[in-house]
Amino acid sequence: MSSDTYVLIRDAAEAQRLERQYRAWQMNIGYLLHPAIEKHVKMRIADIGTGTAIWLRDLSGVLPETCQLHGFDISDIMFPNRAAMRANISLYKHNLLDAFPEKFIGMYDVVHVRLMIVALSFDQWEPAVRNLITLLRPGGYLQWADCAGHETTVKDAAGEITPSHAQHYLDLFNMTANAFGKTPNVAALYGIFHANNLQDCEEQIYPLVNPAAREDLNLAVLEGIQHVLIAGINLGPLDWIKSKDEILEARKAATDDLQRFQGWFSYNVHIVTGRKAR
């Protein structure tokens, strides 16, 4: 199987799911830009793998209009309408593993990335970091937020790990991601930042424990795994799941279990930051 694939679908349902997941993460993280990043009125910021540009759209609400906000994505399918964005946001189609056009090189105060786990293969994280560093001005920051899907567990109301159909549903996700080479490399990200001479590197780890975000998070994970499995059988064949009906059955069993014991998907978001030498 090719590892050069995106193991997710791109449609209106996925766009809605990404925004639900984004809100649930934000309720646990609390900031858009890492607090160490100095803000000024002429900031130039890039969001890579921008999807629906939700992070940029939120950022445009808190930064002055004099800042330039650029989103890049390999696909423009989930880009919002121009009318849904402030005038200082521009979106571009670009593969983050390819060299960026000259006009963007060395331009940005901040390059932000979020959620590449089903986009990048294990060995593509380091080339991605190297390529994104070319976008930074001296002293500019790279900020990358991601998670390790493989470490996710299902907990019950008391916080105990519980064997369940929900765990089986996670296993289907993990097997599918692995089959396409998408074993997450988030644990190595901090080391990759260091090895590529980024300075003042930090890694913050946020366990997604805010009960107010739990329902949205459960729904985002249930829906996300469904979308990964649909992408998987379309790219497949897979030995462990064959049809959309089987996927929906597995999702229903997982959902029923979560309701039965007030279960929730427990995982961490890692935010790694580092800055280019001045």
Ligand SMILES: C[S@@+](CC[C@H](N)C(=O)[O-])C[C@H]1O[C@@H](n2cnc3c(N)ncnc32)[C@H](O)[C@@H]1O
């Ligand atoms: C899981 S979504 C995350 C979207 C957004 N960052 C968010 O947090 O909601 C991953 C996004 O990365 C994009 N993507 C996948 N591979 C890419 C690549 N090689 N270069 C640029 N974008 C890519 C996908 O099209 C998708 O929009």
